[in-house]
Amino acid sequence: MSGAEVVPFELERMFLGDTPPLFLLEIVFRTAVIFLWLVFLLRVTGKRGLAQLSPLELAIVIALGSAAGDPLFYPEVPLLHAMLVLGLVVGLQRFLSFLVIRNERVETFIEGLPVELVRDGMLFPQALHLANLSREDLFERLRVEGVRQLGEVQRVYFEQDGNLSVFLQVQNAPPGLPIVPPWDLEPPPSVLAGALVAGPVACTHCGAVLLTAPPPLEPLPPCPRCSRDTWTPATTDPLGERKRSGE
Structure with a gap:
């Protein structure tokens, strides 16, 4: 609708936008796929990642939320692209967690000291x-x-x-x-x-x-x-x- 005159309080534009009504069913499917993928990835992160929010876990939450939002309702964002981004974010988290456990300097740099x-x-x-x-x-x-x-x-x-x-x-x-x-x-x-x-x-x-x-x-x-x-x-x-x- 870019370039076209916007009619205030147009219900069809407000609720459906430029997409056909059948796209609502695709949104349901996209949300279910991304949700199940996130559940799997959070299971991979382990219980420690869910028990507290260290600086590393906080960065993961922000990155996952940003990467998971767009593919839910933007038709131009492919699901596989979003799933790849989410997988890479969790993979980096696992790699940094491994370094934190093995190297005290990395742990101090990422999580700080008491x-x-x-x-x-x-x-x-x-x-x-x-x-x-x-x-x-x-x-x-x-x-x-x-x-x-x-x-x-x-x-x-x-x-x-x-x-x-x-x-x-x-x-x-x-x-x-x-x-x-x-x-x-x-x-x-x-x-x-x-x-x-x-x-x-x-x-x-x-x-x-x-x-x-x-x-x-x-x-x-x-x-x-x-x-x-x-x-x-x-x-x-x-x-x-x-x-x-x-x-």
């Missing part, structure tokens, strides 16, 4: 930036794991597939930066450097804990780890410990 976000209750702000996560994003995921303050956390790793691996203190968690209630609803009270505070305080930027001296009190210094000057009272959260121990 990023350590928390160690012994303290944050790594640069690692959060590298993982493209904010502190609020991290705290939200930790709260799902039942964490109420960072002293309960031994290690947190941001894995290649985007999930978090969280290792908690088994018992007797030291004081740490509170992450409950959620910061976006009720931020913890802040104390600036120079104030006189009794009890442990945690840096609101990196989570480092400072055990203040007993009276007579001394002014709070800047954080010795990140040089920031904002603190908040740290908590040991005995309620969280009882919950994890099953009491």
